[in-house]
């Protein structure tokens with residue numbers, strides 16, 4: 001799925017919600033912890049219950065990679081449950097010297113066929129170029145992250161600008177508004193007006209509402225553009241909203257609540 005199709009889905013559904021599938025076996029409802037395919041059953045039910053209310057799913061690969069071969073198979077099977085009209089994100093935060101990045105790009109864009117991948121910018125252009133070389137795929141670069149550690153480097157001054165501002169200015173020239181998005185944490189909403197001056201048109205992937213306390217209203221107010229330009233992610237706040245056999249219905253309700261809050265912020 002490309003950006004044009006994503007924008008069309010956003011306006012049709014009045015939703016810019018991305019559901020995060022950070023599925024941790026130790027957090028499954030008790031009845032699924034006993035099942036060999038507990039993660040698959042859980043993810044399938046979550047996708048069925050939430051697909052009407054969201055336009056995107058983000059798979060944080062760490063939760064699958066940690067389980068070795070079985071985890072990679074679970075990631076692939078989970079991807080196959082996601083309807084084609086949803087934008088898929090491999091939250092893998094890759095980036096290495098060029099020939100290694102090329103293998104990461106092949107893994108996530110060809111072998112697994114994700115629509116997009118998150119990458120770290122700090123090894124520079126040759127580490128990101130192999131991802132950008134894929135037509136009809138989107139590279140999502142870490143801009144200003146949601147965590148406390150954003151203060152350690154991203155919010156340090158480099159000359160007269162913050163390091164994250166330098167990243168946005170420079171990286172945005174390596175690609176275009178169709179193949180480049182940036183991660184900005186919902187906890188950093190105070191910087192969004194400034195961020196929109198630097199990258200008015202690129203989509204932003206915004207994690208950090210729900211469990212991390214970011215505000216959907218603030219992010220939308222300061223970050224929205226004429227295409228909406230936002231994918232707001234919630235993972236734990238949706239998928240672990242309930243720990244009983246009714247978990248999927250409750251997850252669906254949580255996704256619906258967020259979609260309804262978004263729908264009134266469209267105008």
Ligand SMILES: O=c1ccn([C@@H]2O[C@H](COP(=O)(O)O)[C@@H](O)[C@H]2O)c(=O)[nH]1
Pocket residue numbers: 020022060091144145146147183184185207208209210211212233234235236237
């Ligand atoms: O700055 C960042 C970048 C990525 N993440 C990821 O997003 C989700 C957030 O999960 P919640 O449970 O909704 O807090 C998770 O996969 C993080 O690794 C982020 O939080 N902040």
